[in-house]
Amino acid sequence: MKKYYTVEEAAEYLGTGVRFVRRLIAERRIPFHKVGKFVRLKLDDLEAFADAGRVEVFDRGAVRRHVRRAS
Template identity: 55%
Template sequence: MKQYLTVVETAEYLNTSERFVRRLVAERRVAFHRVGRHLRFAVVDLDAWLCGCRVEPIQHRRRRAVA
């Protein structure tokens, strides 16, 4: 696997659109490298960002039967 991805490759990696990736960049929500006019994304940074976006499920408590 590559160490750095382009915008197109990042969109494929995240299973999303290029537009969404560019919005993440514009809002500075994901780490990236600017090489001249080109954007590059480190796979380790994307994985860390994904882990930070994780939402844990709600644990439902069992209700006691009222006697």
């Protein structure tokens, strides 16, 4: 597996469009490396970005108990 990805490869890896990855870079929301005039993204950084957006499942019973306490 490659260690560094181009913007196009990163978009394919994340399952997004190239424009989205370029926006992440422009907004400095994901770390990147400049190699001359080229931009490269490290695989570990792509995985960390994806993991940061993870949403955990919830237990319905816990939600009900929480709602009852709040009312």
